[in-house]
Amino acid sequence: MLNKKMLNKKNTFLITGGAGFIGSNLAAYLLQNNQKVIVLDNLENGLNSNIKFLENLYGEFNFIKGDIRDFNTCLIATKNVDYVLHQAALGSVPRSMKNIHLYHENNISGSLNILESSLKNNIKKVVCASSSSVYGNTPILPKVETMSTTPLSPYALGKLTVEYYSTLYSNTFNLPTLNLRYFNVYGPRQNPLSAYAAVIPKFIKSFKANQNIEIYGNGEQTRDFTYIENVIDANIKAAFSDNKSNGEAINIGCGYKITINQLAKTIKNILTSTGEIIYKQNRLGDVSDSLADINKAKKLIDYKGNITLDIGLDKTINWYKGN
Numbered sequence: 071m072l073n074k075k076m077l078n079k080k081n082t083f084l085i086t087g088g089a090g091f092i093g094s095n096l097a098a099y100l101l102q103n104n105q106k107v108i109v110l111d112n113l114e115n116g117l118n119s120n121i122k123f124l125e126n127l128y129g130e131f132n133f134i135k136g137d138i139r140d141f142n143t144c145l146i147a148t149k150n151v152d153y154v155l156h157q158a159a160l161g162s163v164p165r166s167m168k169n170i171h172l173y174h175e176n177n178i179s180g181s182l183n184i185l186e187s188s189l190k191n192n193i194k195k196v197v198c199a200s201s202s203s204v205y206g207n208t209p210i211l212p213k214v215e216t217m218s219t220t221p222l223s224p225y226a227l228g229k230l231t232v233e234y235y236s237t238l239y240s241n242t243f244n245l246p247t248l249n250l251r252y253f254n255v256y257g258p259r260q261n262p263l264s265a266y267a268a269v270i271p272k273f274i275k276s277f278k279a280n281q282n283i284e285i286y287g288n289g290e291q292t293r294d295f296t297y298i299e300n301v302i303d304a305n306i307k308a309a310f311s312d313n314k315s316n317g318e319a320i321n322i323g324c325g326y327k328i329t330i331n332q333l334a335k336t337i338k339n340i341l342t343s344t345g346e347i348i349y350k351q352n353r354l355g356d357v358s359d360s361l362a363d364i365n366k367a368k369k370l371i372d373y374k375g376n377i378t379l380d381i382g383l384d385k386t387i388n389w390y391k392g393n
């Protein structure tokens with residue numbers, strides 16, 4: 071999948087949000103490939119157990135417990151770093167609807183601190199985690215990066231604003247940046263316990279215990295679920311790509327969509343669960359359908375996205391069975 075030559079030389083990566091789901095998987099992969107990794111996380115949603123897990127891996131690892139809203143912390147964290155993989159953010163569309171100022175401060179102002187400190191410390195490239203939510207509810211599928219964006223929540227607006235800031239930092243101040251628009255990422259270490267947890271870990275946890283699951287709306291909404299290994303592949307290739315990195319936004323998905331009903335039935339069958347589906351009212355800010363066109367990612371960063379939903383679900387369910 072990944073061109074291992076990219077990781078032949080030892081580089082230093084700062085992973086913001088590295089105690090979280092995507093960040094800790096990225097950190098683990100880089101450490102296993104003999105890279106130096108620094109994680110900056112305030113542990114707001116990240117887990118101490120993820121940091122413990124990283125400390126036990128082979129490789130040079132440092133953890134800074136700190137907040138991206140503090141500029142001085144960002145300056146210290148980006149010192150002597152080659153690449154920044156910026157994952158820190160508050161997730162959850164529904165939570166953002168009730169906490170607009172908090173999301174602004176955390177996800178927009180915090181990211182601005184990361185960009186500014188990266189510029190001051192001559193970072194080679196900043197790869198920012200963006201989101202498919204920037205497209206909003208436009209009916210046309212698949213989503214192509216040239217389409218207009220219509221964010222429907224403070225969370226989505228924050229992601230789009232950070233894309234603009236990173237483009238500004240590239241075009242005006244020559245800081246190489248790329249934005250990866252993730253489409254519903256899933257895999258090991260995704261937290262199923264929060265009230266706003268993503269559907270796959272939530273469904274696995276409930277069905278595994280033969281409990282009922284809840285679906286908002288009629289379940290016919292579709293999503294392009296992306297296995298974590300595809301996202302790792304994308305981040306590392308984005309960091310090392312020779313292409314112009316001037317804040318381009320790139321879809322990172324699988325290019326395949328499934329309804330939430332189909333997904334629930336698949337997981338229920340794999341786990342031979344007696345849990346049932348309970349339908350609840352649609353949530354404000356949720357989009358109906360989502361599917362990525364991944365041609366730009368293939369062309370620009372040689373992204374493959376070839377771990378399919380079948381394979382990814384299998385790997386994920388097996389992981390949760392053992393953990």
Ligand SMILES: NC(=O)c1ccc[n+]([C@@H]2O[C@H](COP(=O)([O-])OP(=O)(O)OC[C@H]3O[C@@H](n4cnc5c(N)ncnc54)[C@H](O)[C@@H]3O)[C@@H](O)[C@H]2O)c1
Binds near residue numbers: 091117138159201
């Ligand atoms: N998981 C998905 O499906 C998905 C989809 C689209 C975009 N994204 C984006 O990918 C990134 C990673 O997502 P994730 O699923 O791993 O979420 P996560 O909540 O597991 O990880 C985010 C991490 O950021 C940390 N964090 C939040 N605010 C911080 C702050 N102010 N200072 C320092 N650390 C802070 C949290 O403690 C957490 O560990 C996020 O930017 C998210 O918006 C995720």
